[in-house]
Amino acid sequence: xxxxxxxxxxxxxxxxxxxxxxxxxxxxxxxxxxxxxxxxxxxxxxxxxxxxxxxxxxxxxxxxxxxxxxxxxxxxxxxxxxxxxxxxxxxxxxxxxxxxxxxxxxxxxxxxxxxx
Amino acid sequence: xxxxxxxxxxxxxxxxxxxxxxxxxxxxxxxxxxxxxxxxxxxxxxxxxxxxxxxxxxxxxxxxxxxxxxxxxxxxxxxxxxxxxxxxxxxxxxxxxxxxxxxxxxxxxxxxxxx
Numbered sequence: 291x292x293x294x295x296x297x298x299x300x301x302x303x304x305x306x307x308x309x310x311x312x313x314x315x316x317x318x319x320x321x322x323x324x325x326x327x328x329x330x331x332x333x334x335x336x337x338x339x340x341x342x343x344x345x346x347x348x349x350x351x352x353x354x355x356x357x358x359x360x361x362x363x364x365x366x367x368x369x370x371x372x373x374x375x376x377x378x379x380x381x382x383x384x385x386x387x388x389x390x391x392x393x394x395x396x397x398x399x400x401x402x403x404x405x406x
Numbered sequence: 407x408x409x410x411x412x413x414x415x416x417x418x419x420x421x422x423x424x425x426x427x428x429x430x431x432x433x434x435x436x437x438x439x440x441x442x443x444x445x446x447x448x449x450x451x452x453x454x455x456x457x458x459x460x461x462x463x464x465x466x467x468x469x470x471x472x473x474x475x476x477x478x479x480x481x482x483x484x485x486x487x488x489x490x491x492x493x494x495x496x497x498x499x500x501x502x503x504x505x506x507x508x509x510x511x512x513x514x515x516x517x518x519x520x521x
Contacts, residue, residue, distance in 0.1 A: 321506050333451070333497060335508035345506050381451060387506060393439055393458075395509060397451035 292316045294398035296382050302404045303372055311367045311401045313382030322365045323383040323395060324357065326350070333381065339365065340387070372405045379403075408433045410500050410512035418518045419488050427483040427515045429498030435459075437503035440474065440481045445495040445514070454496075457481060458503070488519045 295314045303309050315322050324336040337347040339357055356368045365384075369376055379402050383395040409432040419425045431440065442454040455465065457474050465472045469486045485492055495516050499509040 323508070325509075332513040333499075333509075333511040335510070338506055338508060340506050346508055348508070379449060383509075385506075393501075394441070394453055394456050396453060397443075399448075399450045402449070 294384055294396055296398035296401050300402045305405055306371050309369050311380050313365045314363050315384030319384035320387050321385040324367045325381045326378040328378045374405050377405045408500055408510045410498050412512035412515050414515045416516045421521050422487050424486050425488050427496050429481045431479050431500045435502050439501045441499040442483050443497045490519050490521050493519045
């Protein structure tokens with residue numbers, strides 16, 4: 291069964307460093323998302339991406355964040371200068387658009403980011 | 407504004423007990439989707455069920471059942487004859503019917519099933 295994959299599974303970085311989190315969405319999906327979950331808290335939406343552009347973003351998704359689909363398979367989240375409060379689990383999700391039966395976002399296993 | 411409330415932070419049960427996880431939502435949309443996801447200790451988010459707002463039929467899948475009541479804006483989840491493997495955090499989520507919109511999650515309910 292196709293699934294969303296994410297790399298790395300864990301990343302430790304120093305405050306102020308740039309990190310890139312990578313995701314490979316399910317191959318025929320066209321909507322892509324990033325969410326984050328601070329330890330012990332709820333899952334929060336960051337950004338959605340469709341047709342090579344951001345379609346929606348939350349207040350969390352400030353200028354420090356960017357997303358890109360550099361090729362036909364990868365979807366990346368870049369944090370330019372990490373802060374301690376960026377420590378969280380980051381989930382990628384993807385979805386087929388359109389038909390009601392496919393309005394489900396499927397999540398990857400997550401990347402646990404720790405900023406020291 | 408959309409909001410999902412899961413008032414139960416933690417629930418502990420003994421194996422074979424039935425347990426119901428509550429979910430109450432707020433939305434101004436007339437059509438929307440509701441979801442339940444499971445997050446086991448390994449951390450991934452596993453999709454369990456999707457319901458659209460114009461389908462109020464309850465659903466049963468094995469030991470899982472869902473009760474959607476639009477009149478009370480609730481979408482509750484019942485596990486019958488719970489098992490230790492059901493131990494996880496369960497999230498209820500809401501999205502607009504419009505394509506591509508974000509999921510709004512509740513804070514989750516941690517279910518612990520002991521043997």
